[in-house]
Structures are given as C-alpha cells and as structure tokens.
Amino acid sequence: MGARFAVDCNLGKLAKWLRILGYDTLYERGNADRSFLRKAAEEGRIALTRKRDLARLSPPGRLVVVKADHVVGQIGEVLETLALAPDPARRMTRCLRCNELMEEVARERVEGLVPAYIYERYPRFQRCPCCNGIFWPGTHRRHIEEALRKRSPDRRP
Numbered sequence: 001m002g003a004r005f006a007v008d009c010n011l012g013k014l015a016k017w018l019r020i021l022g023y024d025t026l027y028e029r030g031n032a033d034r035s036f037l038r039k040a041a042e043e044g045r046i047a048l049t050r051k052r053d054l055a056r057l058s059p060p061g062r063l064v065v066v067k068a069d070h071v072v073g074q075i076g077e078v079l080e081t082l083a084l085a086p087d088p089a090r091r092m093t094r095c096l097r098c099n100e101l102m103e104e105v106a107r108e109r110v111e112g113l114v115p116a117y118i119y120e121r122y123p124r125f126q127r128c129p130c131c132n133g134i135f136w137p138g139t140h141r142r143h144i145e146e147a148l149r150k151r152s153p154d155r156r157p
C-alpha cells in the first residue's frame with residue numbers, strides 16, 4: 001500500500017491521523033535518534049520527526065522534518081512533501097491504538113459491546129485483532145472530513 005511511516009514521540013497526534021488515513025504508522029515512544037532512523041530504514045518506513053538535526057543523518061527522501069505546529073498543517077506538509085494522495089477507501093481500516101488492520105465483525109456479535117444507540121444506527125462494525133477494540137464508520141468520519149477540508153487554506157504556496 002504505498003508509504004509506511006515511523007513517527008517520533010513529538011508527533012503523536014500526527015501518528016494517529018496517519019493511521020486514520022490508513023497508513024501503516026509505527027509510533028516510537030522514544031526520541032528520534034540513530035536507532036529510530038535505522039529501524040525505520042530496515043522496515044522501509046519514512047521517518048517523521050521535528051528534529052532538524054536528524055536530516056543530515058538520513059539519506060534524502062527517507063525522512064521528513066515536520067515544521068507545522070498544528071496536526072492539520074502537519075498532515076498537509078507530509079502529504080505534499082511526499083506527493084501522496086490518501087485513498088479514501090483506506091480510511092479507518094487500522095486500529096488507532098495498535099496500527100493493526102481491523103477485521104469486519106458480524107453485527108450480531110457486537111450487541112451489548114457497543115452502546116445501544118450505536119448498535120441501532122450502524123450496519124457494519126470492525127474489530128481490531130490485537131486489542132479487540134470495536135469501531136464503526138461514524139467513529140471518526142466527521143472529524144476527518146472537517147480536518148481535510150480545513151487543510152486547503154493551511155497550505156503554503
């Protein structure tokens with residue numbers, strides 16, 4: 001599926017958003033350093049950091065130093081720098097906690113596990129095989145659409 005990322009500890013929100021958009025994103029709790037870059041390179045991931053001094057340790061094209069402060073600007077920066085267009089069909093296919101791809105789960109099997117009004121409202125549910133969390137299409141969709149719309153004026157020339 002195209003780009004995969006490794007994100008350092010200063011970009012936790014960005015990591016979550018990349019997962020929402022469907023990108024395989026490793027979140028590194030430690031600070032970005034040589035071993036972070038090595039791990040990213042070994043796994044074929046593009047490293048994302050706010051630490052400018054890492055740029056000289058990394059081969060070109062394998063690292064993006066993110067400058068925007070707000071997560072919406074950060075997403076724009078990453079997507080533009082790497083000329084990526086996220087596939088809408090991939091949105092909300094990954095667990096935000098674990099980065100695992102979620103599985104479809106039969107509606108009857110989530111009865112009692114999600115709030116009743118949610119159960120009534122949605123025909124389809126997904127479950128993360130790693131943490132067993134249950135998600136439904138409405139979980140983040142409105143947030144995503146708003147943020148992606150807001151992204152345009154945030155772009156720099």
Ligand SMILES: [Zn+2]
Nearest residue numbers: 095098128131
């Ligand atoms: Zn999970």
